[in-house]
Amino acid sequence: MGQTNKRAQLNPPQQQAVEHGDAPLLVLAGAGTGKTRVITERLAHLLHARQVSPRKILAVTFTNKAAREMAERAAALCGLEVGVLDIGTFHRIAGRLLRQHAAALGLQPNFVIYDADDQLQLVKLLVAELRLDPQRIAPRAVRSRLEDWKNKGLLPTAVKVNAAEPLEVAAQKIYVLYRQRCLTANAVDFSDMLVHAVSLLRDHPQIRAKLQARWSHVLVDEYQDTN
Secondary structure (H helix, E strand, C coil): CCCCCCHHHCCHHHHHHHCCCCCCCCCCCCCCCCHHHHHHHHHHHHHHCCCCCHHHEEEEECCHHHHHHHHHHHHHHHCCCHHHCEEEEHHHHHHHHHHHCHHHHCCCCCCEEECHHHHHHHHHHHHHHCCCCCCCCCHHHHHHHHHHHHHCCCCHHHCCCCCCCHHHHHHHHHHHHHHHHHHHCCEEEHHHHHHHHHHHHHHCHHHHHHHHHHCCEEEECCHHHCC
16 A cells, blocks of 8 residues: 555555455555555445445544544545544443443443552552552552453453462452452443453343444454554
């Protein structure tokens, strides 16, 4: 792929990606070669040439800035209001799904979102409650281990630890309690939002079928950075 400046001057690989059919497609290209532009052009193609409803398209990216720019560019191309298009970050989309289907996860729709400091404070509390030595079982190291497991999509019951590693053994115990405390407090952290969203799709067939019927096209920007 290469850069182009006008909508009518998409190069052949870009045009091929924009006009691709309904099967999955992975676009591989270097930085600054127009990947995000291809997504916005594909949005326009789906809406105008394919007559797909804007409500049937989901586009996700990583940062709020990127999501805002994509929404504005796509809306301008398609002649729509920005809010009509379902475009957002992974966390924003996941958060919205969680609020819509909170009961399936044992949450209330008005759950609170813990930031990094809230996470650390809860881990410190659990380290103290388990009477662990914070010098040997450092709360920051525990939080890091929890984040690593969550980024791999692992729930506490799926974590495999090395029994010879005290930190891992302690972190798994804390992970179990951490998840219980968050549910009791009606809270999630940012990693939990993604893990819960995966659980909705994986473990609840009716919800999965509803979402599959809702979106016919899913466009992912910066796919190479997804976990």
